[in-house]
Amino acid sequence: MAPIRVGIIGLGPISSPGYKAGEWGIQHMNAILKSPHYELVAVSNSTIESAERSIKSHKLPSTVKAYGSAKDIASDPNVDLVAIAVRISHHYELVKEVLQQKKKVLIEFPATPDVAQTEELAAIAKSHGIETIIGAQGRADPAIRKLKELVDTKAIGDIVYSSFSGQLVMVVDDGWAQSQAGFLDLNAGISRINIALGHPIDTFIHVLGGFKDIQATFKTSVKATKLFDDQGNVVDPAYKVTAPDMMLLQGVLDGGAVASFNLRTARSTADDVSFRWTITGTKGEVTFTSGPGFFQMGFNGPKILLKNWGSEAQEVGFDVKEAEYYGSISPLGLNTLRLYEAYARGETDGYSNIEQTLRTEGVLDKIKKTAIWAS
Numbered sequence: 001m002a003p004i005r006v007g008i009i010g011l012g013p014i015s016s017p018g019y020k021a022g023e024w025g026i027q028h029m030n031a032i033l034k035s036p037h038y039e040l041v042a043v044s045n046s047t048i049e050s051a052e053r054s055i056k057s058h059k060l061p062s063t064v065k066a067y068g069s070a071k072d073i074a075s076d077p078n079v080d081l082v083a084i085a086v087r088i089s090h091h092y093e094l095v096k097e098v099l100q101q102k103k104k105v106l107i108e109f110p111a112t113p114d115v116a117q118t119e120e121l122a123a124i125a126k127s128h129g130i131e132t133i134i135g136a137q138g139r140a141d142p143a144i145r146k147l148k149e150l151v152d153t154k155a156i157g158d159i160v161y162s163s164f165s166g167q168l169v170m171v172v173d174d175g176w177a178q179s180q181a182g183f184l185d186l187n188a189g190i191s192r193i194n195i196a197l198g199h200p201i202d203t204f205i206h207v208l209g210g211f212k213d214i215q216a217t218f219k220t221s222v223k224a225t226k227l228f229d230d231q232g233n234v235v236d237p238a239y240k241v242t243a244p245d246m247m248l249l250q251g252v253l254d255g256g257a258v259a260s261f262n263l264r265t266a267r268s269t270a271d272d273v274s275f276r277w278t279i280t281g282t283k284g285e286v287t288f289t290s291g292p293g294f295f296q297m298g299f300n301g302p303k304i305l306l307k308n309w310g311s312e313a314q315e316v317g318f319d320v321k322e323a324e325y326y327g328s329i330s331p332l333g334l335n336t337l338r339l340y341e342a343y344a345r346g347e348t349d350g351y352s353n354i355e356q357t358l359r360t361e362g363v364l365d366k367i368k369k370t371a372i373w374a375s
Helices: 024-034 047-059 070-075 088-100 115-128 144-150 178-184 191-210 324-328 331-346 354-370
Strands: 004-009 038-044 065-067 080-084 104-108 132-135 159-168 212-218 224-228 234-240 244-255 258-265 275-281 285-292 301-309 372-374
Touching: 004 070, 004 191, 024 038, 024 080, 024 331, 038 178, 047 301, 065 070, 065 258, 065 372, 070 080, 080 088, 088 115, 088 224, 115 132, 115 354, 132 301, 132 331, 144 191, 144 234, 144 285, 144 301, 159 191, 178 224, 178 331, 191 224, 191 244, 191 258, 191 354, 212 354, 244 324, 301 354
Parallel strands: 004 038, 004 080, 038 065, 080 104, 104 132, 159 258, 212 372
Antiparallel strands: 159 275, 212 244, 224 234, 244 258, 275 285, 285 301
16 A cells, blocks of 8 residues: 655754754654655644745755645645644644645644644534544553443453542753743643643543543642753742642543543652543452553553452463564654554544544633633
């Protein structure tokens, strides 16, 4: 089968150590270039000149075209799929333009910062019969796919209870990067709620189903911090933090199970377990654990234990044979590659679409509006 021809909107020219704002498109580029299922054929930035600089900087083939607008790249007949990797605040306008050109689109999660905007985009995609892929990378991880398989095949019977407890490693007590200040802003597209909570709760919903009733309690423990520029200079000595660093949810799932979902911000954990997820059924229980890291980007020492009532607990394997080129992708972008691969192979449990994302965004929207704020 011919490779899927991709155009990227939002490709920065430089890849910094670690990650800086505006560089996520590089993870998409790396995944596309490594996979035999895809071909990178176009790049669009805010101007054609900017796109040309990125093409040159990354030493992309001369056949890769440069564009300066979403309409132009989506109108290219040689582009099958447009991948959008820009600030969430720009998703709506760019995705809408791509959908109006009747092109498949891959959008980072969340699709937009406003559930009403996502609903509008979902309606446009549905009316034109256009496929959408959402970059909810946690769904692509082999451990999560195994958990979903265990639940779907009723390996522990009907689900009656689940609890999730997670540690956020992004401690801001000593300061924070100015380029990532939106993470600390309750109303920003990349706020802790949308990203730090949004990604794991999307995976939770993907595995167990949505909430028919939910309550939330939020707390912002660190209410101000210093902001640093790229050179380490303090540019704001007392930036106001409005996004919560403690998030507690509880409710009832669509299937009737009761559930709790809690995230805390802490420098480390006593037992080196940062994520602990228990799923209890009528026939047994599954527990997933993992060390420190970013939930959607891949796990540190993940482990799944399965216990059927009356039997000893057994560790469940989830390793899959992955091609050699997976090994050349940075840990930061590994689940992005897995998401692309899942879509190319038609493995729908390994990625999301805009209709599924609406379910998660609906939960986020509700808890933002109804949460109890602890002082």
